[in-house]
Amino acid sequence: MAKPISAAFLSVVCLHLFNASHTLAGEDLLAKARQSFEPIPTAPADLPGNPTTPAKLELGKMLFFDPRLSKSHAISCSSCHNLGLGGADAEPTSIGHHWQHGGRNAPTVLNAVFNKAQFWDGRAKDLEEQAGGPMFNPVEMASPEAHVAEQLKGIPGYGAVFAKAFPGDADPITMANVQKAIAVFEATLITPNAPFDRFLKGGADELSAPQKEGLALFMDKGCSTCHNGVNVGGGMYAPFGVVEKPGAEFLPRSDKGRFMVTKTPSDKYVFKVPTLRNIALTAPYFHTGKAWDLRQAVAVMGTSQLGVGLSEDEVNKITDFLNSLTGDQPVVTYPILPPSGAATPQPEP
Amino acid sequence: MAKPISAAFLSVVCLHLFNASHTLAGEDLLAKARQSFEPIPTAPADLPGNPTTPAKLELGKMLFFDPRLSKSHAISCSSCHNLGLGGADAEPTSIGHHWQHGGRNAPTVLNAVFNKAQFWDGRAKDLEEQAGGPMFNPVEMASPEAHVAEQLKGIPGYGAVFAKAFPGDADPITMANVQKAIAVFEATLITPNAPFDRFLKGGADELSAPQKEGLALFMDKGCSTCHNGVNVGGGMYAPFGVVEKPGAEFLPRSDKGRFMVTKTPSDKYVFKVPTLRNIALTAPYFHTGKAWDLRQAVAVMGTSQLGVGLSEDEVNKITDFLNSLTGDQPVVTYPILPPSGAATPQPEP
Numbered sequence: 001m002a003k004p005i006s007a008a009f010l011s012v013v014c015l016h017l018f019n020a021s022h023t024l025a026g027e028d029l030l031a032k033a034r035q036s037f038e039p040i041p042t043a044p045a046d047l048p049g050n051p052t053t054p055a056k057l058e059l060g061k062m063l064f065f066d067p068r069l070s071k072s073h074a075i076s077c078s079s080c081h082n083l084g085l086g087g088a089d090a091e092p093t094s095i096g097h098h099w100q101h102g103g104r105n106a107p108t109v110l111n112a113v114f115n116k117a118q119f120w121d122g123r124a125k126d127l128e129e130q131a132g133g134p135m136f137n138p139v140e141m142a143s144p145e146a147h148v149a150e151q152l153k154g155i156p157g158y159g160a161v162f163a164k165a166f167p168g169d170a171d172p173i174t175m176a177n178v179q180k181a182i183a184v185f186e187a188t189l190i191t192p193n194a195p196f197d198r199f200l201k202g203g204a205d206e207l208s209a210p211q212k213e214g215l216a217l218f219m220d221k222g223c224s225t226c227h228n229g230v231n232v233g234g235g236m237y238a239p240f241g242v243v244e245k246p247g248a249e250f251l252p253r254s255d256k257g258r259f260m261v262t263k264t265p266s267d268k269y270v271f272k273v274p275t276l277r278n279i280a281l282t283a284p285y286f287h288t289g290k291a292w293d294l295r296q297a298v299a300v301m302g303t304s305q306l307g308v309g310l311s312e313d314e315v316n317k318i319t320d321f322l323n324s325l326t327g328d329q330p331v332v333t334y335p336i337l338p339p340s341g342a343a344t345p346q347p348e349p
Numbered sequence: 350m351a352k353p354i355s356a357a358f359l360s361v362v363c364l365h366l367f368n369a370s371h372t373l374a375g376e377d378l379l380a381k382a383r384q385s386f387e388p389i390p391t392a393p394a395d396l397p398g399n400p401t402t403p404a405k406l407e408l409g410k411m412l413f414f415d416p417r418l419s420k421s422h423a424i425s426c427s428s429c430h431n432l433g434l435g436g437a438d439a440e441p442t443s444i445g446h447h448w449q450h451g452g453r454n455a456p457t458v459l460n461a462v463f464n465k466a467q468f469w470d471g472r473a474k475d476l477e478e479q480a481g482g483p484m485f486n487p488v489e490m491a492s493p494e495a496h497v498a499e500q501l502k503g504i505p506g507y508g509a510v511f512a513k514a515f516p517g518d519a520d521p522i523t524m525a526n527v528q529k530a531i532a533v534f535e536a537t538l539i540t541p542n543a544p545f546d547r548f549l550k551g552g553a554d555e556l557s558a559p560q561k562e563g564l565a566l567f568m569d570k571g572c573s574t575c576h577n578g579v580n581v582g583g584g585m586y587a588p589f590g591v592v593e594k595p596g597a598e599f600l601p602r603s604d605k606g607r608f609m610v611t612k613t614p615s616d617k618y619v620f621k622v623p624t625l626r627n628i629a630l631t632a633p634y635f636h637t638g639k640a641w642d643l644r645q646a647v648a649v650m651g652t653s654q655l656g657v658g659l660s661e662d663e664v665n666k667i668t669d670f671l672n673s674l675t676g677d678q679p680v681v682t683y684p685i686l687p688p689s690g691a692a693t694p695q696p697e698p
Contacts, residue, residue, distance in 0.1 A: 027697055073438070074440065079423070089423070090417055095423045281688040283690070293691035294691070310488070329685045331641065334432050339629060339631075346633075347439065347440055
C-alpha cells in the first residue's frame with residue numbers, strides 16, 4: 001500500500017500553486033490531462049482469480065439486491081448502494097440495522113473496481129473482500145457470520161443458481177462464493193462515456209469552455225495530485241487537513257481514519273482519496289457526509305488540502321469540470337429472487 | 350362496496366362441501382374453472398381518467414424507487430414492495446421509519462390493479478389513492494404531507510420529468526400527480542402467463558395431475574367462493590374466522606379490520622380477500638404475516654373459513670394448485686433518479 005503523502009505532497013502542491021496563473025488551452029490541456037487521467041474502459045474486465053461468467057454475474061446481481069442477507073431481511077447491498085442514486089444513498093451516513101447509523105458516508109459502488117482498495121480507510125483490498133464487510137457489521141446488515149450461507153441454503157431456489165455459477169464446487173453455497181459473485185456483479189458497475197472520457201479520447205468539444213478552465217484549475221491548483229487516474233481518485237491515501245484541519249463537522253476528531261487499520265501514527269486522519277467519478281450524483285460529501293453542496297466541498301478541499309482560498313469563480317469552474325465526470329449509468333434489470341420457503345430461516349426484526 | 354358475506358356465504362360453503370367428493374376431470378374441470386376465474390391480461394390497461402404515456406410511466410417508476418419520498422430518504426415504495434420478491438417483502442410486517450413495524454403484512458403490488466380496493470381493509474379505492482397512504486404514514490415513510498411535493502421540487506431534475514409526464518399542467522409537481530404517475534407504473538406490474546392462465550386458455554397439460562386435483566378441491570371445498578376472478582381473490586371482503594376464529598397469532602383481537610374504516614359492527618374482523626396470484630412468492634401469509642408455510646395457511650383457511658379439516662393430501666394438492674398461480678414477473682430496468690442538489694431538502698434521520 002502507498003504511504004500517505006506529506007513533504008513530497010506539499011512540494012508538489014507548491015509547484016502547482018506556482019503554475020496556477022498559467023492557463024492551458026486546446027491540445028496543451030488535453031496532453032496535460034492525459035498525463036494524469038485515463039478514460040473509464042467501455043467494458044468491464046475480469047477480476048483476478050474470479051473470472052466472469054453469465055451465471056456468476058446473474059447470481060451476484062441477485063445477491064446484491066437480496067435483503068435476506070441481512071439479519072432483518074430488510075437491508076440489501078442495494079439499500080445503501082442505490083444504482084439509481086449514483087451507487088450511493090442520499091444520506092450523510094447510511095441507516096442500518098435497528099435504525100443505527102453507519103460511521104462514514106457510503107462510498108459509491110460505481111467504478112469501485114478501479115479503486116486501489118475499498119472502504120474510506122482501505123481496510124478491504126478489493127471488491128471481494130469488501131463484500132464480506134457490511135453483511136456482518138452490527139450497525140449495517142448485522143447478520144451473524146455463519147448465518148449468510150445458512151440463510152441462502154434455506155432458500156430453495158438458490159441451490160441451482162449457485163451450482164451454475166460455481167460448477168466445480170461440491171458445496172457451492174459458501175460465504176466465499178457469495179463474495180466472489182457480488183464482486184463480479186459490482187465489477188460491471190462502471191460508467192464509461194462521461195464528457196471527460198470523450199474529451200480524453202480526443203473530443204475537444206466535449207467539455208464546455210468553463211469546464212476546460214475548471215480542468216486546468218483542477219490540475220494547476222493541485223487537486224489532481226491526489227485525484228487522478230481512471231477514477232480521478234481512489235488510487236492513494238491522504239491526510240484530510242494536510243495543510244489546515246477542517247472543522248469537526250467534516251473531520252470529527254474521534255474518527256482517526258486509516259490509523260484505526262494500521263495503528264501507524266502517520267495514518268491518523270488519513271483516508272483513501274475518494275473517486276470523483278459521478279460526484280455530481282452522490283451528495284452529500286466527505287466521509288462524514290456533511291457537505292451537501294459540491295461547491296462547498298471544493299472550497300474546503302482548497303483550504304484544507306491545498307492551503308489556497310479558491311475564488312468563487314474558480315470554485316464554480318472546478319465544479320463545472322466535476323460535472324463532466326458523470327458517465328453512462330449502469331443499465332440493470334431488477335433481478336427476480338428465489339422465494340423463501342417454509343423452512344427458510346426467518347428474519348429477526 | 351360489497352357487503353361481507355355471512356348467511357348466503359355459509360349456504361354456498363355447505364353446497365360445496367356436499368359436492369366435495371365429486372371429482373371433476375378434463376373439460377368439466379376447465380369449464381367449471383372458467384366460471385370462477387379469468388386469466389391475467391397479457392398487457393396492462395389504462396386507468397380510468399389517468400391514461401398511460403411513456404413519460405408518465407417512466408416518472409412513476411422513478412417515484413416508486415425514490416427513497417427521498419420518505420422523511421429519512423431511506424425508504425421507497427420498493428422497500429416493502431420488492432419486485433424481486435413477488436412485489437412484497439419477506440417480513441411479517443414491514444420495517445418503517447425509525448424501525449417501527451407496520452400494522453399488517455405488506456400486500457403484493459403485483460396485479461394489485463385488479464383488486465376492487467387497496468389495503469387489507471380496502472380503505473383506498475384504487476392504486477392512485479393507495480399511493481398517497483404509506484408516504485404519510487408515520488410508521489412507514491413518515492413524510493409530512495406537504496413535504497413530498499416540496500422535496501421533489503427541490504430535486505432539480507424532476508421538473509422536466511414531471512413537465513413531460515403532465516404536459517398540460519402549469520405546476521406539474523403536485524401530490525396528485527405523484528399518485529397518478531405511481532399508479533400508472535403499478536398498473537404495469539402484472540404477471541400474465543402463469544400455468545393456471547395457460548390452462549384457462551385451453552392448455553389442458555399446463556397443470557400437473559396433482560394441480561388439477563388441487564384446483565378441483567379449491568372449487569369443491571369452497572375456497573373459490575371468495576378467491577375467484579382474475580386475481581383469485583381481491584374482489585370482495587370476508588370475515589376472517591367466519592366459521593371458527595383462528596388463534597390470536599393469526600387474528601389478534603385488537604385489529605378489527607374493515608370495522609376501523611366503516612364503523613359498521615358487521616365489519617368486525619372483516620378483511621379484503623387477498624389475491625392468491627404469485628402466492629408462492631410472498632410468504633409469510635395472512636394480514637399478520639405469521640404463517641410461513643403456505644400449506645399451514647391453506648389448512649387454517651379450511652378450518653376458519655370453511656369449517657373443514659382438510660387432509661394432508663388435500664392441503665398438498667391445493668398448495669400444488671396455488672403454485673400454478675406464479676406468472677411471468679415484471680421485467681423492470683432500474684431507474685436512474687435525478688440527483689439531489691445543494692438546495693434539495695435534506696433527510697431527517
